Amino acid sequence: MNEELKPLISRILASHRSMFGNSLYNLPINDNDAAKTLHLAPYALLSHGLGKDPLFTYGNQTALRLFELTWEEMLLTPSRASAESGNQKTREEFMQNVIKNSYAKRYSGVRISSVGKKFKIIDASVWNILGKGGAIIGQAAAFMKWEDI
Secondary structure, X not given: OOHHHHHHHHHHHHHHHHHHOOOHHHOOOOHHHHHHHHHHOOOEEEEEOOOOOOEEEEEOHHHHHHHOOOHHHHHOOEHHHHOOHHXXXXXXXXXXXXXXXXXXXXXXXXXXXXXXXXXXXXXXXXXXXXXXXXOEEEEEEEEOXXXXX
């Protein structure tokens, strides 16, 4: 696990605990153990930063496999690319609502891999990632279920 990622993962997990009142999929409280567990988890976890066209900032092995990206490719990919071009506006509106409401539960939607393979994410949790001062520094999503389309 890259040491540079530990602060981001710590913020993702702390923000999840703050928004939902529990740990993400019963992860260990110790963030060092959680970082290792997240990397190899059977569920997908992704995050992106903020800005006009935010890039992904994290994707665990399951997310990398689903989106058919390498780690390096993930970090160069705008998160909007996870939706087909015709669905990007709807996705953006949803993400803006998450910014306003802090989180969303049970989200389902169609996504697309880097090579055009479609899949539906089911019952995703999406939340704002908060910095130490409480400012929003990004957003994260986790989902345990998906189906190929």
